[in-house]
Amino acid sequence: MTRYSAFAIAREAMRQHTGWQKAWASPEPKAHYDVVIVGAGGHGLATAYYLGKNFGITNVAIIEKGWLGGGNTGRNTTIIRSNYLQDPSAAIYEKARSLYETMSQDLNYNVMFSPRGVMMLAQTEHEVRGYKRTEMANKLQGVETRFIGPAEVKRLVPIMNIEGPRYPVLGALWQARGGTARHDAVAWGYARACSAMGMHVIQNCEVIGVESVGGQVSAVATTKGTIGCNKLGIVVAGHSGHLANMAGFRLPIESVALQAMVSEPIKPAMDVVVMANTVHGYMSQSDKGEMVIGGGADHFNNYTQRGSWQHIEETVRALIETFPMLSRLKMLRQWGGIVDMTGDRSPIISKTPLGNTFINCGWGTGGFKAIPGSGWAMAELIAKGEPGSLARDFSMFRFREGRFIDESVAAGVAH
Amino acid sequence: MSHRLGTGGRLIDRARPMDFTFNGKSMRGYAGDSLGAALLGAGQVLVGRSFKYHRPRGIVASGAEEPNALVGLGEGQRFEPNQRVTTTELFSGLKAVSQNHWPSLEFDVGAVNAKLWRFFPAGFYYKTFISPRPLWKHVYEPIIRRSAGLGKAPDAETRDADRYEQLYAYCDVIVAGGGVAGLKAARQAADEGKRVILTEQNPHFGGRAVVDGIEVEGQAAEDWVKAQVAALQAMPNVTVLDRTMVSGVYDHGYVLAYQRVADHTPGAEKPRHRLWRVRAGQVISATGAIERPLSFAGNDIPGVMLASAIRDFVVNYAVSPGKKVAIVTNNDDAYRTALALHAVGVTVPAVIDARKEVTGDLPAKARAAGIRVIEDCAVRYVEGGKSVTGVQLCRFNSDGGAVIETLACDALGMSGGWSPVVHLWSHCGGKLTWDEGRALFRPDANRPPLGHDGQGFVTCVGASNGEFDDEGEAAMLPVWLMPAQASYELRAKAWLDPQNDVKVSDVQLAAKEGYASVEHTKRYTTLGMATDQGKLSNINGLAILSDALGQPIPQTGTTTFRPPYTPISIGAIGGEARGGIFQPLRKTPIYDWHMAQGAYWEPVGHWRRPYCYPKTGETHGDAVKREINQVRKSVGLLDASTLGKIIVKGPDAGRFMDMLYTNMMSNLKVGKCRYGLMCNENGFLSDDGVVARLSEDTFLCHTTSGGADRIHGWMEDWLQCEWWDWKVHVVNLTEQYAQIAVVGPNARKVIEKVGADFDLSAESFPFMDWKEGKIGGIEARAFRISFSGELSYEIAVPASKGQAFWDKLMAAGAEFGVMPYGTEALHVMRAEKGFIMIGDETDGTVIPQDLGLNWAISKKKEDFLGKRGMEREAMVSPDRWQLVGLETLDGSVLPDGALAPLPGKNDNGQQETQGRVTSTYFSPTLGKGIAMGIVHNGPKRMGEVIQFQSAAGGTVAARIVDPCFYDKAGEKQNV
Numbered sequence A: 001m002t003r004y005s006a007f008a009i010a011r012e013a014m015r016q017h018t019g020w021q022k023a024w025a026s027p028e029p030k031a032h033y034d035v036v037i038v039g040a041g042g043h044g045l046a047t048a049y050y051l052g053k054n055f056g057i058t059n060v061a062i063i064e065k066g067w068l069g070g071g072n073t074g075r076n077t078t079i080i081r082s083n084y085l086q087d088p089s090a091a092i093y094e095k096a097r098s099l100y101e102t103m104s105q106d107l108n109y110n111v112m113f114s115p116r117g118v119m120m121l122a123q124t125e126h127e128v129r130g131y132k133r134t135e136m137a138n139k140l141q142g143v144e145t146r147f148i149g150p151a152e153v154k155r156l157v158p159i160m161n162i163e164g165p166r167y168p169v170l171g172a173l174w175q176a177r178g179g180t181a182r183h184d185a186v187a188w189g190y191a192r193a194c195s196a197m198g199m200h201v202i203q204n205c206e207v208i209g210v211e212s213v214g215g216q217v218s219a220v221a222t223t224k225g226t227i228g229c230n231k232l233g234i235v236v237a238g239h240s241g242h243l244a245n246m247a248g249f250r251l252p253i254e255s256v257a258l259q260a261m262v263s264e265p266i267k268p269a270m271d272v273v274v275m276a277n278t279v280h281g282y283m284s285q286s287d288k289g290e291m292v293i294g295g296g297a298d299h300f301n302n303y304t305q306r307g308s309w310q311h312i313e314e315t316v317r318a319l320i321e322t323f324p325m326l327s328r329l330k331m332l333r334q335w336g337g338i339v340d341m342t343g344d345r346s347p348i349i350s351k352t353p354l355g356n357t358f359i360n361c362g363w364g365t366g367g368f369k370a371i372p373g374s375g376w377a378m379a380e381l382i383a384k385g386e387p388g389s390l391a392r393d394f395s396m397f398r399f400r401e402g403r404f405i406d407e408s409v410a411a412g413v414a415h
Numbered sequence B: 001m002s003h004r005l006g007t008g009g010r011l012i013d014r015a016r017p018m019d020f021t022f023n024g025k026s027m028r029g030y031a032g033d034s035l036g037a038a039l040l041g042a043g044q045v046l047v048g049r050s051f052k053y054h055r056p057r058g059i060v061a062s063g064a065e066e067p068n069a070l071v072g073l074g075e076g077q078r079f080e081p082n083q084r085v086t087t088t089e090l091f092s093g094l095k096a097v098s099q100n101h102w103p104s105l106e107f108d109v110g111a112v113n114a115k116l117w118r119f120f121p122a123g124f125y126y127k128t129f130i131s132p133r134p135l136w137k138h139v140y141e142p143i144i145r146r147s148a149g150l151g152k153a154p155d156a157e158t159r160d161a162d163r164y165e166q167l168y169a170y171c172d173v174i175v176a177g178g179g180v181a182g183l184k185a186a187r188q189a190a191d192e193g194k195r196v197i198l199t200e201q202n203p204h205f206g207g208r209a210v211v212d213g214i215e216v217e218g219q220a221a222e223d224w225v226k227a228q229v230a231a232l233q234a235m236p237n238v239t240v241l242d243r244t245m246v247s248g249v250y251d252h253g254y255v256l257a258y259q260r261v262a263d264h265t266p267g268a269e270k271p272r273h274r275l276w277r278v279r280a281g282q283v284i285s286a287t288g289a290i291e292r293p294l295s296f297a298g299n300d301i302p303g304v305m306l307a308s309a310i311r312d313f314v315v316n317y318a319v320s321p322g323k324k325v326a327i328v329t330n331n332d333d334a335y336r337t338a339l340a341l342h343a344v345g346v347t348v349p350a351v352i353d354a355r356k357e358v359t360g361d362l363p364a365k366a367r368a369a370g371i372r373v374i375e376d377c378a379v380r381y382v383e384g385g386k387s388v389t390g391v392q393l394c395r396f397n398s399d400g401g402a403v404i405e406t407l408a409c410d411a412l413g414m415s416g417g418w419s420p421v422v423h424l425w426s427h428c429g430g431k432l433t434w435d436e437g438r439a440l441f442r443p444d445a446n447r448p449p450l451g452h453d454g455q456g457f458v459t460c461v462g463a464s465n466g467e468f469d470d471e472g473e474a475a476m477l478p479v480w481l482m483p484a485q486a487s488y489e490l491r492a493k494a495w496l497d498p499q500n501d502v503k504v505s506d507v508q509l510a511a512k513e514g515y516a517s518v519e520h521t522k523r524y525t526t527l528g529m530a531t532d533q534g535k536l537s538n539i540n541g542l543a544i545l546s547d548a549l550g551q552p553i554p555q556t557g558t559t560t561f562r563p564p565y566t567p568i569s570i571g572a573i574g575g576e577a578r579g580g581i582f583q584p585l586r587k588t589p590i591y592d593w594h595m596a597q598g599a600y601w602e603p604v605g606h607w608r609r610p611y612c613y614p615k616t617g618e619t620h621g622d623a624v625k626r627e628i629n630q631v632r633k634s635v636g637l638l639d640a641s642t643l644g645k646i647i648v649k650g651p652d653a654g655r656f657m658d659m660l661y662t663n664m665m666s667n668l669k670v671g672k673c674r675y676g677l678m679c680n681e682n683g684f685l686s687d688d689g690v691v692a693r694l695s696e697d698t699f700l701c702h703t704t705s706g707g708a709d710r711i712h713g714w715m716e717d718w719l720q721c722e723w724w725d726w727k728v729h730v731v732n733l734t735e736q737y738a739q740i741a742v743v744g745p746n747a748r749k750v751i752e753k754v755g756a757d758f759d760l761s762a763e764s765f766p767f768m769d770w771k772e773g774k775i776g777g778i779e780a781r782a783f784r785i786s787f788s789g790e791l792s793y794e795i796a797v798p799a800s801k802g803q804a805f806w807d808k809l810m811a812a813g814a815e816f817g818v819m820p821y822g823t824e825a826l827h828v829m830r831a832e833k834g835f836i837m838i839g840d841e842t843d844g845t846v847i848p849q850d851l852g853l854n855w856a857i858s859k860k861k862e863d864f865l866g867k868r869g870m871e872r873e874a875m876v877s878p879d880r881w882q883l884v885g886l887e888t889l890d891g892s893v894l895p896d897g898a899l900a901p902l903p904g905k906n907d908n909g910q911q912e913t914q915g916r917v918t919s920t921y922f923s924p925t926l927g928k929g930i931a932m933g934i935v936h937n938g939p940k941r942m943g944e945v946i947q948f949q950s951a952a953g954g955t956v957a958a959r960i961v962d963p964c965f966y967d968k969a970g971e972k973q974n975v
C-alpha cells in the first residue's frame, strides 16, 4: 500500500497521477476463509480491520451485496457524539469517539473527523432535567459534557433563534469533542486498510444463505458461489432480519426508513452540530457548505430507502423556527436509508443461536458514530468467542432477560 | 458590449425596459427576459466562479440545468443565495451579486487554486492533511471549511419577509411539462373527462417546439401551443399551472409541485411560493430532454455554451452570446443553432463536427446558407480566460497533439446529444434502459415505478421518453471525449462538472484507484453533487468511467435520482406553519385568561400550560412558592384541562381495561375512581392516572397530559390489531372538557359558594368518588381525587363553559384568597406528597415494582399488558434500584439527575453507582430541599446516609427517607 501524504501527492502531480494504486483490491472469492463478515458498511469493515489489527486474524472476507459503504454508512448525517445516558452506551460510544480522533492517522486516510462540538438543545423544563441528568451521568462515565445556558448557545450558534415563540431555548448539553466525519472516507479508509492486510473485500456479491453443520456455521451461499468459513459475522443493519432468518433465528429488530436532506451550499454559517429533539430536527454544515438536515424516523416498516414526505416537512418546519434564515435557502436533495431498530434503541453485538455466528446490528438511527468502537468490540467477540466488557451488555438475549439499555429516554432523536 | 440583437425575441417586450443591477452595476433588460438573458444581453459574460478552483464561469444553459450562473438575489430579509439566473425572471429593480470570489468577480485570489490544479486531483484531501494530527484540527480543517460553500449565507438574524403557502389537490392525471408532448397528453386525458393538472416550470408553454419553430398538427408550433393552452384553461376539469415544477414523485402517486408565484414580483401581496401536494392517479412525465455538453479542454471558459441554449437565447430573447459563434457537435440538431444564428446575422465561422461524414438535411441547409462545416474534427482547446477568444481544432481521432487550425470566435456552442429528463420516472424506482443508437438512457417501460396496485403509475412521453422528432437527421456519433484520444494535459482541462470542478482526468483517476462503482466515483470526485445535481455532467461522467473500466455504459448505470428535480425553497416546505403555529398549538378553554394573567408558559406536547403566574417583581421561584403556600393554606385553582380523558365503552370494556391496566379495573363500582397504571409489553411503566367508572359499560381513563394521544393510539393499536373482535370503542375526549382542580382546605367552601345541586360533604361524596350534577348552573362531573395531598375536587365541564366556570370559581374563591397555580407548584406538591410523576420517576426503564407500586399490580388477573415482561429475570432481580425519599443533611436541594457514586470502577473504567435522583425540589412547605430517587435496595435502607453528586462537582450527603414528606396519614385529603 502506498502511503498517502502531501509528499505522495506532489510526487504524483509530477507524473500525471499515474502512480496511484487501487485503494482496495477486488479479488474473486476464495473457497474458504477463517472469518466471513457479511456487509461492507462501516461496522462490518471496522470489525474486519480490528480482527486484523488487534487479533492478527487476516484470512477474512467482507462480503457486500452492492458497493462498499453504500448502506446507511454512506447515507447518514455523520453526527459523532458519546454523551449517552446509560453506562454501556456511553462506554462504547466514547470508545468510538476516541478512536475517531486518531482514525485518519491509524488508517492513513483522512476521514476528516471534525470535532466541532455537538449541542443538544433543551427546549422544555423536562428536557433541561433530562440533559442535566445526562451531564451528571457523563461525569462518572468519563465523558466530557457540559450543560450550557441560552447565552452560550447563542454565542456558539449566532444563526439560532433562542427566543421561541413556542420552544425558547433553555440551555443545551454541549459536547465540545463531538463532531462529524466524512462518511464515505470512513468506509473507504477501512476497506483500504483491510485490503492492505490481505483481506478480501468482495463487492457486488449478495449472501443468500447460511449453511451449518451440527449447529455450527460452515459456509455462506452467495451470488458468487458458496464461501466456507469457520466463523461468521453478520453486520448488515437494515437487512439483519433477513440474514438472521437465513441463519435460522429471529431478531427483535424492525426496519424503518430514516431520511435526511441537504440545502444548497452556502458560505460558513454554523460551526457546530445542533440537535433539537423536542421539535425533531438537527442540523450541521458540511465542509462543502451544505446544511445537512435530519429528523425522526418513519413509523412504518419499509425497505425502499425512501421515506415519507411528512417527516421532511415536520423537520423543516422545526428547523426554520430554530434557524429562521433557513427559510431563504433551498433544499437540494433528500434521501433515505433503512435503519434497524431494537426495542430499547440500543444495539446488538452478540453471539447467536447458531454456533460461531455473531451479529452486530440495531444501531438504528445513530450508529455512524459508533463504527470504530463497535468494530473493536465485535472483533473481540468473534476472535475470542465471548464478548468483552464493551459488548457484554449488548447481547441479543437481553430482551428475553429484561436487561434493557434504554436510550430513548435521553433523546427523542438518537443520532 | 451589448449582445442584444436589433430585432426578434419572442418572449421580450422591448417597449418595457427594466433596470436592474449586477454587482452594483446598473444594467437594462426587457420585460420577459430571464435574468440570464438580461445579463448576457448587457454583455455580462463572466457571471461567477467555480467551487474548487475559482475558475471564471459564464452561462452554459438556458434553464433549470444551469450549473454555473448562480447569484445572490435581493437584499436583507429577501436575500437569497444560489439563484439560477436562467430561471429567474427579470423585474425592475432586481439586485443580483455574483458569488464565491474575493475580493471581486474579475479578480479572485482563490483562483490560485486553479494554478495548483496538479496538486488538487480528485480526492486529494483524503490523502493529505493527515499528519501531524493537531494541524488538521487547528489549521487545515478551518481553512477547508472557510472556503466552503458558494453563495453568501443570509444574515444570522434574518427573518424571511415572504410568506409561503401549501395547497392540497387530487387529480386523475398530473402532467409535468407544458411542451408539445405534455400539452397533447393533458388534452387527451382532459377529453376523456379526467381531472387533470398540467404544470410547466417556465412562465411560458411550448418547450423546444416553439423555439425550433416546427409545425404541430399542421399548425405553426407557436399557434398550436396558444390554442391548446387556451382550450385546456377553458376546461372545467383541468387546472393549468405555469411557473410550476413537479419537484418530486413519491410513493402511491404523491406528487409535489412547486409554484413560484411571486418570485418575479417581490413584495407583492402574494405568497412567494406555493407547494402543491397532489395525490394523483397517474403521473405523466413530459419533461423533455437536456442537451449534453462535450468534453474538451477549456470547455468551461465563459462563452462556451450548449448549442440549444444559444438557440433559446437568440429566439426567445434576441440575445447572442457573441458576434462570432462557432459550433461543435456530434449530431445534426446543433445545426439548428447555426442556422438560427445565421438567420439573425451572427457570424458562424464554422460548425465543427466529430463525424467523418456529415450528411443530414440540416447540415445541408447550413452549407447552403454558406456556413462552413468541418468534418472529422474536434475542439482541441478553447483559448481565452474570462471569455472565449478562439478555438484550436484537431482531428477527432487523435490525441490532440496536432493543431490543424485555430478559429477566431468569441463564443462556442456545443452539442453532445440529448439526455431525456427521467427524474420523475426514477424517483420512485422506475428503471432505465440504454438506447445505443442515440446514446441515451430512456425509461424502460417494462420496469415502471409501481403504485399501490402493483401497476406502473408514471408514464413518460415525448423527449422525456427518448422520442425525438428527428426525421431526416443523420445518426449521431457518441462522443465522450474530444479528441477521442486526448492527452492527459487536455483531459485535465476537460470539465465534466463545471461548478464542482470535476474533470475527465478526475473520473479516470477514480476508476484507476478502484472507486469503480458509479456511486464511489460520484462521491470520490464530487461529480454531479453540485446544485444542478449533474443534469449536464452525469451521463458524460459515467461514460468516461465506463470507458476507463472497459465496460459498457449500462453496466455502469446511473446514480440514484432523488427529489427535488431542482432545488425548492425551504420556506415553501415550511408553508404557512411558522412562528407560534409552526406546530399545532393546543389551547385549553382558559388559555386567554392565563395569557392575560401573564402566565409563564411551559410546553407540554403541543399544549402550553402555565408554569406559574409571576406577579410584578416576582421571580418564577417566588411565584411558585406563593402558589403552593396559598393552596396548602387556603385554596388554589389548576387548569387541568390538558389531562387525557379517554372513554372506553362497550360490553367488553371491563375485559379490555383489565388488559390495559396492571390493576383490576373490571370490579370498579360505578361512581368510584381508582388510580391505575399502564405498562408496555416489556413491563415498563408508561402512564398512570385515575379511572372512573361512569356506567356498567363505560370507563373514563385519565392519562397524563403528554401521554393522552400516545395512550389513545396504544388502545387503538391493541383493539385494531390484536383484539379486533372485542366489543369496545375508545374515544379521546380530552378537548371536549375543561377540567379544573379546586384544591386546598377551603376547596369545598368555594364550590359550595358557587352552588352545587348535589351534596359535597365528605360523607356523601368521599375521597375517590365522582358525582355528576350542576355546579353554578353548569353541567359538571366532579372527581374527588388529589395530586397534592389536599382536599381536592377535579371538575370537568363542557369545554365551551370552561372559562365561565373558571370565572365563577375565581369569584367565589376571592374571599379565601383563591389563586391560580401552575405546573411547577403541581409538581412540587406531588413530590412533597411522594406521588410519582411519569417522565420523572419513570423513564422507560422503570417497572411499577421499582416505585413501590406493587399494590397496584393485580395478582388475581391472568394477564395484562406487561405481565410477562415483568416476570423476566432482570425484572425480578433483588438488585433493582427502588424508590425512596431523599433529604440532604444540610437542607440543600439535590441537583437534577444526580447519581450516587460508589468507590470503584467497572470494566469500562466508569464510576460505579448505587442510585440516582429522579425528582428534586425546594419544598416551601417544609422549607428545605426534598427529593425522590431510586436507590439500590433503597426501601430496606431507610435512615442510611449516602453520597450524591453535588452541583459543584463534589458530593453531598443525603439521608434515605420515606418518599412521602407531607401528611402521610392522608388527614388533609380525606376530609
Ligand SMILES: Cc1cc2nc3c(=O)[nH]c(=O)nc-3n(C[C@H](O)[C@H](O)[C@H](O)COP(=O)(O)OP(=O)(O)OC[C@H]3O[C@@H](n4cnc5c(N)ncnc54)[C@H](O)[C@@H]3O)c2cc1C
Pocket: A038, A039, A040, A041, A042, A043, A044, A063, A064, A065, A066, A067, A068, A069, A070, A071, A072, A073, A074, A075, A076, A077, A078, A079, A080, A205, A206, A207, A208, A235, A236, A237, A238, A239, A243, A258, A259, A260, A294, A335, A336, A337, A338, A339, A361, A363, A364, A365, A366, A367, A368, A369, A370, A415
Ligand atoms: C438518514 C440517516 C441519517 C443518519 N444519521 C446518523 C448520524 O448523524 N450519526 C450516526 O451516528 N448515525 C447516523 N445514522 C445511522 C448510521 O448510518 C448507521 O447506524 C450505520 O451507518 C450503520 O452501519 P452498518 O455498517 O451497520 O450498516 P450499513 O452501512 O447499512 O451496511 C450494511 C451493509 O450490508 C450490506 N448487506 C445487506 N444485506 C446483505 C447481504 N445479504 N449480503 C451482503 N451484503 C449485504 C448492505 O448492502 C450494506 O452495505 C443515520 C442513518 C440514516 C439512514
